[in-house]
Amino acid sequence: xxxxxxxxxxxxxxxxxxxxxxxxxxxxxxxxxxxxxxxxxxxxxxxxxxxxxxxxxxxxxxxxxxxxxxxxxxxxxxxxxxxxxxxxxxxxxxxxxxxxxxxxxxxxxxxxxxxxxx
Amino acid sequence: xxxxxxxxxxxxxxxxxxxxxxxxxxxxxxxxxxxxxxxxxxxxxxxxxxxxxxxxxxxxxxxxxxxxxxxxxxxxxxxxxxxxxxxxxxxxxxxxxxxxxxxxxxxxxxxxxxxx
Numbered sequence: 001x002x003x004x005x006x007x008x009x010x011x012x013x014x015x016x017x018x019x020x021x022x023x024x025x026x027x028x029x030x031x032x033x034x035x036x037x038x039x040x041x042x043x044x045x046x047x048x049x050x051x052x053x054x055x056x057x058x059x060x061x062x063x064x065x066x067x068x069x070x071x072x073x074x075x076x077x078x079x080x081x082x083x084x085x086x087x088x089x090x091x092x093x094x095x096x097x098x099x100x101x102x103x104x105x106x107x108x109x110x111x112x113x114x115x116x117x118x
Numbered sequence: 119x120x121x122x123x124x125x126x127x128x129x130x131x132x133x134x135x136x137x138x139x140x141x142x143x144x145x146x147x148x149x150x151x152x153x154x155x156x157x158x159x160x161x162x163x164x165x166x167x168x169x170x171x172x173x174x175x176x177x178x179x180x181x182x183x184x185x186x187x188x189x190x191x192x193x194x195x196x197x198x199x200x201x202x203x204x205x206x207x208x209x210x211x212x213x214x215x216x217x218x219x220x221x222x223x224x225x226x227x228x229x230x231x232x233x234x
Contacts, residue, residue, distance in 0.1 A: 109162035
């Protein structure tokens with residue numbers, strides 16, 4: 001079974017440019033999460049999709065970040081325009097639908113996209 | 119609010135020695151707790167998780183963690199370190215306040231070095 005994949009693995013852009021990150025979750029996983037780790041800081045939650053709907057976007061830093069998951073399959077995270085503080089590693093994770101209220105499904109992580117804004 | 123604190127951003131042990139990585143959590147509801155590992159240039163891999171069943175949880179690669187409610191701790195241990203254990207380790211709690219399948223809240227991470 002293929003794991004979570006992310007593209008690109010690395011991206012170097014200049015301040016003010018636009019970058020789009022892509023995440024392909026594990027097939028059949030309804031839940032898709034985006035996280036970010038800024039250098040020297042902890043991994044922080046950005047948002048959570050259930051199928052194509054945004055369940056929780058409380059971690060999105062500002063309106064320069066736009067996430068989509070059309071059709072409930074892959075997701076994209078666009079940063080426009082990029083700022084220096086957006087540099088970091090962006091992780092995507094996916095998990096199965098929650099079948100029972102007492103179960104916490106495991107989140108499986110992709111390798112991350114390393115974004116550097118110059 | 120839920121939070122996780124990992125004591126020690128860097129831990130160094132000798133090969134064959136005990137590995138102990140500390141994690142304390144704060145949660146207003148019974149927590150689901152996780153340990154993830156990140157090897158160089160790779161993504162996060164689940165080591166083990168606690169979901170209110172047995173308090174001693176065994177994971178992959180010989181790691182285990184014990185949930186202690188009275189101490190709000192979930193420390194990760196391995197009896198004998200191997201060079202291949204060198205990686206960064208993350209403790210996380212699942213935010214279950216509003217619905218199942220919630221976000222993970224991570225600690226700061228602990229970099230484990232293993233000396234020959």
